[in-house]
Structure formats: structure tokens, C-alpha cells
Amino acid sequence: MKLLRGVQNLAERGIANPWKAGESILLSVLVLALGAGIGLIFDLESGRHESNVFLLPAIVLAAGLGGLVPGVVLTTLAVMVDATTDYAISGYEARLIWKNIAFAGTGILMSVGGHLFRQALINAAKVNLEIQRREADLRAIVDTVPDSLVMVDHEGIIVRFSPGAQQQFGWDVEEVVGQNISMLMPSPYREQHPDFVKRQIDTRASSVLGRPRLLSGLHKDGSTFPIEVSVGELEFAGEHHFVGFIRDLTERQKAEARMHELQNELFHVSRLSALGQLASALAHEINQPLSAIANYIAGAKKLAAKGSDPALLDEVLENAGKEAIRAGETIRKLRSFLSRGESEMRPENLAELVDEATTIALVGSRTRKVRLKTKLSPVCPIAIVDKVQIQQVLINLIRNAVEATGERQTPRLLIETAPTQSGMILCSVTDNGTGLTPDVASQLFQPFVTSKKTGMGVGLSITRSIVEAHGGHIWTEPNPDGGTIFRFTVRGPDPATP
Ligand code: ADP
Numbered sequence: 018m019k020l021l022r023g024v025q026n027l028a029e030r031g032i033a034n035p036w037k038a039g040e041s042i043l044l045s046v047l048v049l050a051l052g053a054g055i056g057l058i059f060d061l062e063s064g065r066h067e068s069n070v071f072l073l074p075a076i077v078l079a080a081g082l083g084g085l086v087p088g089v090v091l092t093t094l095a096v097m098v099d100a101t102t103d104y105a106i107s108g109y110e111a112r113l114i115w116k117n118i119a120f121a122g123t124g125i126l127m128s129v130g131g132h133l134f135r136q137a138l139i140n141a142a143k144v145n146l147e148i149q150r151r152e153a154d155l156r157a158i159v160d161t162v163p164d165s166l167v168m169v170d171h172e173g174i175i176v177r178f179s180p181g182a183q184q185q186f187g188w189d190v191e192e193v194v195g196q197n198i199s200m201l202m203p204s205p206y207r208e209q210h211p212d213f214v215k216r217q218i219d220t221r222a223s224s225v226l227g228r229p230r231l232l233s234g235l236h237k238d239g240s241t242f243p244i245e246v247s248v249g250e251l252e253f254a255g256e257h258h259f260v261g262f263i264r265d266l267t268e269r270q271k272a273e274a275r276m277h278e279l280q281n282e283l284f285h286v287s288r289l290s291a292l293g294q295l296a297s298a299l300a301h302e303i304n305q306p307l308s309a310i311a312n313y314i315a316g317a318k319k320l321a322a323k324g325s326d327p328a329l330l331d332e333v334l335e336n337a338g339k340e341a342i343r344a345g346e347t348i349r350k351l352r353s354f355l356s357r358g359e360s361e362m363r364p365e366n367l368a369e370l371v372d373e374a375t376t377i378a379l380v381g382s383r384t385r386k387v388r389l390k391t392k393l394s395p396v397c398p399i400a401i402v403d404k405v406q407i408q409q410v411l412i413n414l415i416r417n418a419v420e421a422t423g424e425r426q427t428p429r430l431l432i433e434t435a436p437t438q439s440g441m442i443l444c445s446v447t448d449n450g451t452g453l454t455p456d457v458a459s460q461l462f463q464p465f466v467t468s469k470k471t472g473m474g475v476g477l478s479i480t481r482s483i484v485e486a487h488g489g490h491i492w493t494e495p496n497p498d499g500g501t502i503f504r505f506t507v508r509g510p511d512p513a514t515p
Contacts, residue, residue, distance in 0.1 A: 036082045041087045045087060056068025066102075072098060088125075187236050203241045230246050368398065375415060387422070388428065392433045397435070399509065414503045424451065449496065450500045
């Protein structure tokens, strides 16, 4: 057994690192000498000339180990040994010469055969080594990528499960290989998946292949976690396999949620600070005209009591009136200053703007499963706006809408854009909530009007200031299906501008 393994090792080493011609000739000559000795004894004993059979292994060995040249060299040596033996036993005989020539031919043929066999073995060994090298490369890549890699066959049976996947899903490789991939998916995907793979192969129309998709993964402990899956397909010998790269999004989602929370807080603080600014600036700016009005009225009262000239009384009252108008003007200026702030109008992609605003606005309401639909007109993809301010408008409207749908079983929200005839863009936020109460509706957009216990009633007033500062209008309409539609306009790109 040990000897057999030794010979096998020797052969494998010989194939992987082919023997040099000299080495194989030397080894074969030793075998030839042995064969010649045995053959000589055999011929002497039997009186026949068949000793050349014992010389053939040496030729096969030489050709197999060293190739054609050692094979031919050994054939020549073997023929010489055979002829010498024949001559020593029987002297010169013509039939023996023919036998020697036939033996030489056989030797050459065996050398060629051995050579071809050796070449085939060397090629096979090279291909084998290459396969092993590639397998090692692939294994190293699969083992080190931080994402999971799962490969399934055409029936969705797992054939490869990377260490990353083992860590992510909590299963060991032996537990999943041979099982259906649906074991890594929560319901309802689990039930749909076998059909999906079949459909995939039948129709080849796929929304999954190549494009990353957000899905849920099922951990061994039964918990689900958010994953991003990119699937590739490979076909080999008519068999389809699918490779999935799976990224765990838990950490990313936590970070995003935190970011939204911060934005939320920031938004709240900025609302408060806008309110604070407005209040203190108002107090400061209006104090002056108010005291002037008070003085004028006091003076007018005195003049009236004294029965003074009505023209003088008229003048004093007119001054009081002017001060009141100045106070109103101050308030208007302040509002437009607050709403405009550092406004920067530039062309903005509405889809992106709406997407970000809805994400921020809906953060807190995720658990309530608001059914949000957006229908953005492809005719007007770009608006000339201050992105942050118009997002603030949308956030205000969306949050109010979500709050108004609090009682609804299925809260629905629709955000639309459409071009208007005057070149503006009409944006609408529709909800299926409670609708506006009559007392709020009559003073909507006025500051400090609220129907909420904890509301400040400044959101819609700021919203209107921003929309008007953008050259647009804002109004409401009742939703025929129940609820409210808030509509506002913003400027589209001016076609007259080059
Ligand atoms: P706040 O939200 O702090 O009350 P707003 O100015 O944003 O301040 O809103 C003023 C009021 O308008 C709200 O209290 C609410 O009564 C009413 N309102 C706003 N949007 C809606 C809506 N989509 N549906 C019903 N009522 C609304």
C-alpha cells in the first residue's frame, strides 16, 4: 500500500514537473538491465527467443517519463540487447534479424504512444492546476468580501454560501447548502420565491437582475433585517445559476433614521427661531408707530374736548392713520424678509426635491403606514426655486396632511405636479383626512391660527410667505373624496431666457 502511494506520488510529481530526458533514460536503463537479466534466464531456460517482452517496460517507462527522445534511445538499447542475446544463444539466423526489426518498430510505436500519453497527462495536470488556482482565487474573494454571497441553482437550491452570509443570516454552510433560498426570506417573499425563479428562467424578463433591490432578510433566530440584493445570472452547459450579493442595511438605516431625526429637530428649532425673530422684530418695529398712534389719539381727544379747529383735529387723526399704515407695512416687510432669508433661486429637479422632502416629512409617521403616491408631470421636471425653502413648504403641507389623516384606517397622500398655462408649475398635496374646520378655513394662512392642542399655527403663514416670495400663490380646495387639497404654484424655467 505504502509502495503504491510512493509510486503514485512519484508519478504525480513527474507529471506536474516533467522529468528531464537524462533522468528518465537513467531510470529506464536500470529497468532495462533488470528486464535483460530476467529475459536472458527465461530464454536460456526455455530455449526460445522471447526475452524482448521483458524489455518493453523500460521503453514504456522512458517514453512515459521523458517523452519521445528517451523512448527512442531506450528502443535502440533494447533492440541491441535483444539482438545480442539472440546471437549469443543461437548464432546468426535471418528470422531472428526480422524479429529484431519488428521489435524495433514496436518500440518506436510504443515510444510515440507513451509520448502522446505523457503529453495528454501533462496538459490535464496543467488544466487541473489552473482550475485549482482559480478556485483558490474565487474562494479568497468570496471569503473576504464583506457582503454575503449566495449562489443558487435553477431551482433556487443553495449551492454556495459565503462566510459573510453565514455571519449575516446566522446559518452554518452545512445547514443551508441543498436547501431552498426561500429559507432566507420572510413571508410573503418566502412563498412567492420558488415561482419567481421559475418565471425568471421561463421569461427572462427581470426587474431583479443587475439592479440592486431593497428587500428583507430572515435571520436564523426569526428576526428580519433590511438588505440590498444584487443578483447576477450565469449559464453553464444549459444550466442556470443565480449569484446574489447581499448587503445588510441595518446600520445604514439606523444612521439614516438618526439623520432624519436630527433634521427634524433642526426644522423644529428653525421654526421656533423664526417665530422668535418675528416676535422680537415685530415688538421692536411696531412699538414706535403704536406709541405715536396713542399720542396722536390722546392729542386728538384733548383737541376735541377743547373744541379746537376741526382742520387741526383732522390733521392729527390723519397722522395717526399714517402711523397705522406704517405699522402694517413694517409687518409685511418683515414677513417677506423672514420668508426670503438667504433665498437662492435656481433650477432644481422636482423629483429629487419632492423625494427628499417626503422622506423627511414622513419619518415620524413610518409606523402609521401612510400610502404615499407621487405623480410628477414629465412635462415640467425643473422648477426655479430655493430648494430648501420649497422643501420646507412641502414638509409643512405633508405633515399637516398626515396629522389630518390620523383617524383614517388607510391614510392616503398624493403629491402631484402639473404645468399651468402661464408657464408656472402647479404643485398639489392631497389628503383623505378630516378636511378644514370652518373657523380655521376662514383664517387659513394667518399666523397663530391652529386647531391643535400643541400647534403653533405659524406653519401655513410661513408657507404662504415662502410661496409668495417665489412669485407663486397658495390656496386650498376640498378633496371630493374627503380631505383637503393644498395647491401652490412655483416658477418653471422661463422659455424666453436663452
Ligand atoms: P399648526 O400645524 O401648528 O396648527 P399650521 O399653520 O401648519 O399650524 O396649520 C394651521 C391649521 O390649519 C391646523 O391647526 C389645522 O387645523 C389646519 N390644517 C392645515 N392643514 C390641514 C389639512 N391638510 N387638513 C385639515 N386641516 C389642516
